[in-house]
Amino acid sequence: MKCLNLKLPNSIPALALAALLGAGNAAANGPIGDHVNDLQAHLLEYGDEVVWLIERIDGIVDAYESGGLAAANPEAIVEHWEEVIFHAAIETSYIPVYASIWQGLFGVRQAIEAEAPIGEVRVQQAMLEQSLWQGLGAVKMAAQFQQRGLSAVIEVTEAATPAETVDEIKQRLDRVVAKYAERLPEEAVSIVFDTYLTRFEGVEGMLIEQDAELVVDLEFDFNVTLPQALEGGAGLDQVRGVVLSMQSKLDRAKSLLEEAGQNRTSVF
Amino acid sequence: MKRRSFLRGLAVSGALPGTLASLPFPASPGLVSAAQSSGVVPVDELPALEGELTLYLGRGEGGLYENVLAAIEERNPGFTLNIRRGPTAALANAIVAEAGAGVGRADVFWAVDSGAIGLINEAGLARELPDDLIRQLRPAFRYPRWAPVTGRIRALPFNTDQLTAERIPRDIMSLPGSGLAIGWAPAYASFQSFVTAMRLLEGDRATADWLRGINESAISYAGELGVVMAVERGEAQIGFANHYYTLRLKSGMPEARVAMAFTRGDAGCLVNASGVLALGDGELPINFIRYLLTREVQTYLANEAYEIPLVAGVAPPPGLPDLASISPPEIDLTRLADLRPTLNLMREAGVL
Numbered sequence: 001m002k003c004l005n006l007k008l009p010n011s012i013p014a015l016a017l018a019a020l021l022g023a024g025n026a027a028a029n030g031p032i033g034d035h036v037n038d039l040q041a042h043l044l045e046y047g048d049e050v051v052w053l054i055e056r057i058d059g060i061v062d063a064y065e066s067g068g069l070a071a072a073n074p075e076a077i078v079e080h081w082e083e084v085i086f087h088a089a090i091e092t093s094y095i096p097v098y099a100s101i102w103q104g105l106f107g108v109r110q111a112i113e114a115e116a117p118i119g120e121v122r123v124q125q126a127m128l129e130q131s132l133w134q135g136l137g138a139v140k141m142a143a144q145f146q147q148r149g150l151s152a153v154i155e156v157t158e159a160a161t162p163a164e165t166v167d168e169i170k171q172r173l174d175r176v177v178a179k180y181a182e183r184l185p186e187e188a189v190s191i192v193f194d195t196y197l198t199r200f201e202g203v204e205g206m207l208i209e210q211d212a213e214l215v216v217d218l219e220f221d222f223n224v225t226l227p228q229a230l231e232g233g234a235g236l237d238q239v240r241g242v243v244l245s246m247q248s249k250l251d252r253a254k255s256l257l258e259e260a261g262q263n264r265t266s267v268f
Numbered sequence: 269m270k271r272r273s274f275l276r277g278l279a280v281s282g283a284l285p286g287t288l289a290s291l292p293f294p295a296s297p298g299l300v301s302a303a304q305s306s307g308v309v310p311v312d313e314l315p316a317l318e319g320e321l322t323l324y325l326g327r328g329e330g331g332l333y334e335n336v337l338a339a340i341e342e343r344n345p346g347f348t349l350n351i352r353r354g355p356t357a358a359l360a361n362a363i364v365a366e367a368g369a370g371v372g373r374a375d376v377f378w379a380v381d382s383g384a385i386g387l388i389n390e391a392g393l394a395r396e397l398p399d400d401l402i403r404q405l406r407p408a409f410r411y412p413r414w415a416p417v418t419g420r421i422r423a424l425p426f427n428t429d430q431l432t433a434e435r436i437p438r439d440i441m442s443l444p445g446s447g448l449a450i451g452w453a454p455a456y457a458s459f460q461s462f463v464t465a466m467r468l469l470e471g472d473r474a475t476a477d478w479l480r481g482i483n484e485s486a487i488s489y490a491g492e493l494g495v496v497m498a499v500e501r502g503e504a505q506i507g508f509a510n511h512y513y514t515l516r517l518k519s520g521m522p523e524a525r526v527a528m529a530f531t532r533g534d535a536g537c538l539v540n541a542s543g544v545l546a547l548g549d550g551e552l553p554i555n556f557i558r559y560l561l562t563r564e565v566q567t568y569l570a571n572e573a574y575e576i577p578l579v580a581g582v583a584p585p586p587g588l589p590d591l592a593s594i595s596p597p598e599i600d601l602t603r604l605a606d607l608r609p610t611l612n613l614m615r616e617a618g619v620l
Contacts, residue, residue, distance in 0.1 A: 204493055209520040268311050
């Protein structure tokens, strides 16, 4: 696992920072390709793909509306998504939207497979389209950073401080949601345990000196709440809720660790 | 006793690569030199570091090692430290691979686990350390080609509401069948080093029986802080964990219902160590290592990371029993490097 040490101007909005922070997690479901290192050159292609995807999905929903489940072929929704290279661009740029796209894809597919009223299917379709456009926006912003040379100052390295480690943990939890959204629960659980053993365990000893109850909470989240949600087939929103709650606790952990670091005695 | 005589015999004959068997805390003849300790050196007595050095740093105690490194750089304006960070075992493999390819990049390797050091020593890559540096260390921690920096003891944290120290077996091998509710973290690296030590001391069959016996009733946790917290809550009466987890828990929760017991002369009270070795040429790598052994760095790591200073004359972290009362086994720490037989054994025993 890598983290990115960024030197960004203060004016860069939080979404952009988050987008670039996600860029180190390059492990897409399928080949990524070199295009992710030159996003600007592929923006038109990504835009065309989003339009193409929306048209394809609209066609599937139209077919469902006119001919029912037998006419719709809802399995093609995910197949179309996996055909486009935009898939890798968003996965490596802004993982939270990536998860939302998957949620939308399965939302439309499952609504059709459940033979839901067309109104419900259209609601799912609208949510998916919104996620796709959000994803395209995030990729465009990431492309701007690449263009402005900011990617040249991205240093890929292991986290050096406890606060950086906490940031890595939060990014990994975003990936847990993404993998779960892709219907890869075993991979999601594996990320949880690996994150616990190789990252959280390295900082919790220091954290417990600051707030033992917080460590107890996070221990329970890592070892019980989140794995149980993933393995028990919880809905994606429920899993996302667990992760957001953990990330909030991790924000507090980061503050405590930074404060403790400032209060430590000097070595010499 | 036979096994210890055997190990000592191997060590003296040089059959154990790189080092001799250790007997950490009791005053025993030194491995490299029987001379008296030269004592701890204050940083003011060290030469300034000049030039550029590449350190491979095994991922360890959060930011505390980083704080030490930053302080060394700050103190030496003419010194530039390049750090490559990663899991200790992966860095050890990288050092061996890079040397094989003729592109050695690391000048110094600071490993959080001495097992990985064995890999480097076996490849003949580490430089011999000067005698005056080695003699700063406690006599039983003197090795010719690496310097232990700080240590950690395997301990048995127990719930003080449910047990007293007197009820805890002093022989690790007698814990299966003791009727105690045990918590453990078998996937955890320190636990696996402990099992490796048991294999070396007791043999594979006895270790497999021990694992199966514990596994019948033990509660599993992902990490060893989790084990200590479970013991404190009373989910388990006793657990297996490095000493510093209990000290840290008690630091954040002084009323915690947990204390530590130690077995005697077996793998249950193994002392493992982080260690540093010099790979690059010249005085700079050696002088850099001297900084890690100063009174200031050793004291900092004892007070902040609860690790055990291995330089003679530096006080251990508060909350540990008198080190002279601990009797760890005689074992060459670098022999803990080969985990494969241990992992195979643990899988065969149904533990992993």
